[in-house]
Amino acid sequence: MRTLIALLFGALIAAVLWSFVVAPGRGWWMPASVSTYGGDIDKLFNTITVVLAVAFVGTIGGLAWLVWRGTRTTTVRALHTHGNARLEGAWTFVTGGLLLTLALMQLSVWRAIQAERGSGGKPLVRVLAAQFDWRFRYPGVDGMFDTADDFETPYRLVVPVDERVVIELRSRDVIHGFFVPALRLKQDVLPGSALTAWFEAHTPGEYDLICTQLCGSGHYRMAGKVQVVSRADFDAWNERMQREWRTNGQERP
Ligand SMILES: [Cu+2]
Numbered sequence: 001m002r003t004l005i006a007l008l009f010g011a012l013i014a015a016v017l018w019s020f021v022v023a024p025g026r027g028w029w030m031p032a033s034v035s036t037y038g039g040d041i042d043k044l045f046n047t048i049t050v051v052l053a054v055a056f057v058g059t060i061g062g063l064a065w066l067v068w069r070g071t072r073t074t075t076v077r078a079l080h081t082h083g084n085a086r087l088e089g090a091w092t093f094v095t096g097g098l099l100l101t102l103a104l105m106q107l108s109v110w111r112a113i114q115a116e117r118g119s120g121g122k123p124l125v126r127v128l129a130a131q132f133d134w135r136f137r138y139p140g141v142d143g144m145f146d147t148a149d150d151f152e153t154p155y156r157l158v159v160p161v162d163e164r165v166v167i168e169l170r171s172r173d174v175i176h177g178f179f180v181p182a183l184r185l186k187q188d189v190l191p192g193s194a195l196t197a198w199f200e201a202h203t204p205g206e207y208d209l210i211c212t213q214l215c216g217s218g219h220y221r222m223a224g225k226v227q228v229v230s231r232a233d234f235d236a237w238n239e240r241m242q243r244e245w246r247t248n249g250q251e252r253p
Helices: 002-026 038-070 085-118 231-247
Strands: 125-130 133-138 151-154 156-160 165-171 176-180 185-189 195-199 205-211 223-229
Touching: 002 038, 038 085, 125 156, 125 176, 133 156, 151 156, 151 231, 156 165, 156 231, 165 176, 165 185, 185 195, 223 231
Parallel strands: 125 165, 156 223
Antiparallel strands: 125 133, 133 151, 165 195, 176 185, 176 205, 205 223
């Protein structure tokens, strides 16, 4: 029985290592980054993943080895380390030190992204999350929100490429999560507050948007798209939407 358990632990390690090797070829990781700060976030993500992988293999491997060793010696009594202050201090210190190092490593990237959050100018679009949809409200011709010419698009956020885009996130009911994996941008959307976030996409294309907070029974439906287009295409789209919004529902002369 113990041999079997030890083998199962060993198989778990093998499965994890195998998944690391084949994951890139099968698209199991996040999609390629199209965001200006995506590279920095990926570096942190990879570092943390490697640290965790080493810790995982070490822990499970040690456990497997101990279980396997238990199948051979039956005369030796188990060693109880409870109350061993030096040992407990050591693993607390090592783990704490590791977590502190990771936290400090992330500080510069976090600061760089947060510092530019407020300085990015006024929001291009207001993101309105609700059970269970995404709406994107653009300010219209006058460039001001909450005026008669604002227009909304459901589930599809259209933004220009190579420009800093500031978004303002609001919830109309519960907590939602605005997550665009290709942009490496994830921000909770809280009822009662208007939070801003920013990104700059450097590759035109269509990218997935998902809600990362389990916000209710229709949570799975909160899947949208972020469409990154050229400045000219964005202006043309914006102009067409404004025109349609003005004339929609009105009788033609
Ligand atoms: Cu949601």
